[in-house]
Amino acid sequence: MRITATDSSKALTSTPLLAVLASEDETPALPRGVRIPAAAKKDFTGKARRDRMTDATAGPADRVLLLGLGKEPGAEELRRAAARAVKAARKLGLSSLRIHQGAGSVKARGGAAAIGQALAEGAGMGAYVYTGGKSKPKTSKLSRCVLAGPGAGFRAGVRDGLTLAEANVFSRDLQNQAGNQLTPRALAAAARSLSTRSPRISCRVMNEAAMKKMGMGLLLGVSRGSVEPARLIHLVYRPRKKAKRKVALVGKGLTFDAGGISLKPSAKMDEMRYDMSGSAAVLGVFHALAKMDVPVEVHGVVPSSENLADGMATKPGDIHKAMDGTTVEVLNTDAEGRLILGDALCYVRKRVKPDTAIDLATLTGAVVVGLGHEISGMYATTDDLRDRLVAAGEATGEAVWPLPLLDVHMRNLRGGPADLRNINQPNIGGGSIAGAQFLHHFIGDDIEWSHLDIAGTAWGAEARDYVGGRGGTGVGTRLLMRYLTGLK
Ligand code: BES
Ligand code: ZN
Ligand code: ZN
Numbered sequence: 001m002r003i004t005a006t007d008s009s010k011a012l013t014s015t016p017l018l019a020v021l022a023s024e025d026e027t028p029a030l031p032r033g034v035r036i037p038a039a040a041k042k043d044f045t046g047k048a049r050r051d052r053m054t055d056a057t058a059g060p061a062d063r064v065l066l067l068g069l070g071k072e073p074g075a076e077e078l079r080r081a082a083a084r085a086v087k088a089a090r091k092l093g094l095s096s097l098r099i100h101q102g103a104g105s106v107k108a109r110g111g112a113a114a115i116g117q118a119l120a121e122g123a124g125m126g127a128y129v130y131t132g133g134k135s136k137p138k139t140s141k142l143s144r145c146v147l148a149g150p151g152a153g154f155r156a157g158v159r160d161g162l163t164l165a166e167a168n169v170f171s172r173d174l175q176n177q178a179g180n181q182l183t184p185r186a187l188a189a190a191a192r193s194l195s196t197r198s199p200r201i202s203c204r205v206m207n208e209a210a211m212k213k214m215g216m217g218l219l220l221g222v223s224r225g226s227v228e229p230a231r232l233i234h235l236v237y238r239p240r241k242k243a244k245r246k247v248a249l250v251g252k253g254l255t256f257d258a259g260g261i262s263l264k265p266s267a268k269m270d271e272m273r274y275d276m277s278g279s280a281a282v283l284g285v286f287h288a289l290a291k292m293d294v295p296v297e298v299h300g301v302v303p304s305s306e307n308l309a310d311g312m313a314t315k316p317g318d319i320h321k322a323m324d325g326t327t328v329e330v331l332n333t334d335a336e337g338r339l340i341l342g343d344a345l346c347y348v349r350k351r352v353k354p355d356t357a358i359d360l361a362t363l364t365g366a367v368v369v370g371l372g373h374e375i376s377g378m379y380a381t382t383d384d385l386r387d388r389l390v391a392a393g394e395a396t397g398e399a400v401w402p403l404p405l406l407d408v409h410m411r412n413l414r415g416g417p418a419d420l421r422n423i424n425q426p427n428i429g430g431g432s433i434a435g436a437q438f439l440h441h442f443i444g445d446d447i448e449w450s451h452l453d454i455a456g457t458a459w460g461a462e463a464r465d466y467v468g469g470r471g472g473t474g475v476g477t478r479l480l481m482r483y484l485t486g487l488k
Contacts, residue, residue: 001143014097113156117160170474172471222336239294257336364432367453395482
């Protein structure tokens with residue numbers, strides 16, 4: 001489906017479906033000449049997500065969909081409304097639709113640019129269907145969505161919204177592929193293809209021999225039980241103007257996590273195809289950076305591996321050495337994300353030397369217990385980074401919640417036969433914190449750092465019209481883009 005922007009003051013041309021936004025207690029502002037039955041007007045209250053479809057009685061639109069936005073709607077309600085309009089058009093088998101935002105209530109909804117962006121994000125993300133597993137994917141008749149709004153600001157907003165929606169969809173497409181489709185090598189190929197989309201993006205992929213040279217014993221230790229070779233991906237984005245800051249984004253790229261010798265139960269094990277969701281978010285950011293300028297140098301680092309069990313696999317109790325020389329006793333081979341990220345964070349610290357590092361990982365089942373599927377766990381070493389990520393979460397609908405880095409979890413990683421263990425012993429609970437503190441050791445205290453535990457939010461979230469329900473959510477991509485665009 002192609003999404004385009006037009007000025008809402010222009011005369012309306014014929015359309016099979018006209019969708020009109022209205023908040024509570026506001027009469028829907030229909031474009032000139034469009035009439036609908038009195039009953040439809042009466043039924044419609046503007047309450048959030050109480051939409052009303054009707055035939056038009058006059059004017060160039062065949063049907064009119066009144067979209068309820070509720071009281072004082074923000075970007076999230078607009079995203080959701082646009083997605084519902086697209087879904088309604090598709091369900092009816094229509095070839096196109098038009099979503100209309102008149103000149104009224106622009107200020108109350110955050111301005112023309114913000115409205116354009118939210119509508120484009122919602123329409124673009126809402127149109128997504130994953131068909132990568134089908135031999136004969138059904139094609140939708142819906143080929144065009146016109147977003148009509150006031151002025152050049154609206155058009156610019158639509159452009160940004162489209163870039164962000166496409167990046168989200170790119171990241172969901174990576175997530176949704178089966179474990180035998182998206183291997184570490186396939187993920188590396190996807191990263192490489194991103195560097196061909198912009199001269200400002202470059203990509204380097206390192207193989208196991210290169211990892212061995214750098215001393216990445218943790219990443220290699222996870223990959224041992226697998227025939228598919230591991231990869232370390234390093235993407236770089238250099239902005240138009242000279243950058244004052246350098247940010248590293250690190251994503252867990254476990255293309256399948258069976259747990260290794262500490263094998264997972266078989267129920268729902270297929271979901272561990274999503275254990276590369278952190279890397280999908282990082283690659284999604286670079287998809288957006290190919291079209292959208294941010295004022296900082298951005299590095300994307302993705303350690304990618306499978307976690308399987310064969311005769312070569314790491315056994316509980318085995319000791320491996322990280323790139324920075326730290327020895328780690330692998331007490332549970334299913335706590336593998338922190339191992340591959342440990343080496344990736346050493347790499348970031350030694351080779352990239354950023355001002356800020358943010359990692360995203362489907363790291364622990366514990367965070368799903370603690371926070372559920374609608375909000376990601378967030379750890380940050382500075383208040384500024386914490387506040388920026390919370391604000392970005394609120395703006396994008398990809399909420400994050402601050403959790404504490406407690407000393408006791410760091411202490412409980414020590415005391416075994418190696419420098420560190422990969423799980424807390426004794427187990428004192430707070431499993432997400434323990435995972436975060438393990439990572440903390442490898443990034444150190446000199447670099448501002450945040451860890452996002454996205455195990456709950458990467459998939460399994462409640463359906464929100466444009467995202468959620470079945471499949472991956474692409475969480476992280478829009479969040480990080482929002483964070484990056486806000487930097488100076
Ligand atoms: N990929 C899992 C975490 C996970 C579990 C994500 C369920 C989403 C849903 C991770 O590698 C893992 O297995 N973590 C273990 C750690 C434990 C052994 C300390 C976990 O959370 O059970
Ligand atoms: Zn695991
Ligand atoms: Zn995992």
